[in-house]
Amino acid sequence: MDPAVTTRAQVVVVGGGPVGMLVAAELGHHGVSTVVLETNPETVDQPKAGTLHARTVQGLARRGHLRAQPAAGDGLSRRNADAFHFAGLPGLVITAPGTEPAPIYGRSQADLERDFEARARTRGVTVLRSHTVTDLVQGPDAVQVTAQGPDGVRQFTAEYVVGADGARSSVRDLLGFASETHPATVSALLGLVRLTDPYRVPSGWNRTPHGWTIAGVNPYGHSRFFTIDFRGPHPDRHAPLTLAELRSEAERILGHPVPMTDPVFFSKFNDFSRVVCDYRKGRVFLAGDAAHVHFPVGGQGLNLGLQDALNLSWKLAHTLAGTAGKDLLDTYAAERRPVARRVVDNTRAQLALMRPDPGLDPLRDLVSELLGVEGANAHLGNMISAQDTVYPARTSDGSPWEGHFLPNLPLTTADGPTDVIRLLLDGRPVLLLLGADEQAHRKQAESWSHLLRVVRAESDRQLPWDAVLVRPDGYVAWASDGGPLAGTLREWFGEP
């Protein structure tokens, strides 16, 4: 490949893990010319994330990425709850409104990545695997990206770059993004192995005075087996893990022989945590693990990244189409960074509660007791599932609903039954008109009608407003109990 030839795109996504591929699929949907540069020649099947939490499920369903949607008008009285844990303590129940998909959706990270990649390719995105980004130079109007591909060095020019290149992000390092970090205090081992005496290994989350084992015991095949040692971080985290090491750690914690064979995957990790101080430097954004990492307790890391992707991509698409308000792209960091900090804090709190020191038993008992209190349980469930996410308001005279996620409402339109999930499938902001003042709202929105989906509908719910403007990611931008609609539209989508 002649290095003098430059490939142009509106957006280059560095890293085609699940987060990068979702950004690409969303940008492709909006017709943004996008190139993904990914080191791996194909998706790597590693036992990492397998849990999508409620807010991710709800966001992905609204963008058509999950088939987990309830039927229109379905489930009004359905109890929508899944059992989970907090710091390994049983009793947490994650609930979602009855009109939403089930709060927990199990799907491997690798399968999600494959799905998003397929969708990105179908939507015209160029995915270049076996391409590793080695350099990035920002100019005032564009970013130059250098990648090493199978045929040599290649150059790319993009208006914007999204660094979704994981925990060891080159984009972050090349541009010197500063980070807020907490050092590692524990060491964890993970193996996908055959347990040859499986009935002696406790299934699930198990604490002993010496640490934790977390096992998905499969007596007929490979089991996913974790250990957590609270005596300190690994002396050499990058030295490869061996079967003998995993076995000896399992036996130290459980206090009896844990025979295992046939390892197919090993990993060592710890609780080092990071949130970058800003998610943006000029034309370059970070998303997913490139922007934040933490201990994987509660299964929140991928969820955080996928919600970054859903937040950033429509803002990039509107900016590139010239239909963005001033500073729209800055709302990405303003909205997503506090959410990441809260997740880092909750994982650190959970890990503190997991320390095997018997002196913590009364605290664990107290938290278990609180899990039995409905309000406390709901508080923690909403935190782990990110259903408590509220973005900062942009307007001073806004509705109290501004920044909140609009729950799925069964609706009736002239075309028949529908709901909020379906109305958001085409990726446009939706102006939902439910009351008598319809014409006044239509008139204010007239100048933005080319980018809005304006829908007249009836709802059998008692709602505190008669019109609402929903962003493409499902959050409320405006409701009729706030200031003027035209002001909000100008703020988010610019002068018509």
Ligand SMILES: Cc1cc2nc3c(=O)[nH]c(=O)nc-3n(C[C@H](O)[C@H](O)[C@H](O)COP(=O)(O)OP(=O)(O)OC[C@H]3O[C@@H](n4cnc5c(N)ncnc54)[C@H](O)[C@@H]3O)c2cc1C
């Ligand atoms: C053991 C374990 C269990 C976990 N369980 C959960 C869970 O249950 N739920 C959950 O939500 N999260 C979980 N996580 C966290 C989750 O795996 C990560 O948050 C997720 O992988 C982040 O996705 P990403 O796309 O941001 O980064 P990655 O998946 O790391 O993808 C980054 C991609 O960038 C590519 N890349 C890197 N550098 C370059 C470069 N210079 N040029 C081109 N490409 C590059 C890499 O090859 C990679 O494909 C777990 C993590 C671990 C370790």
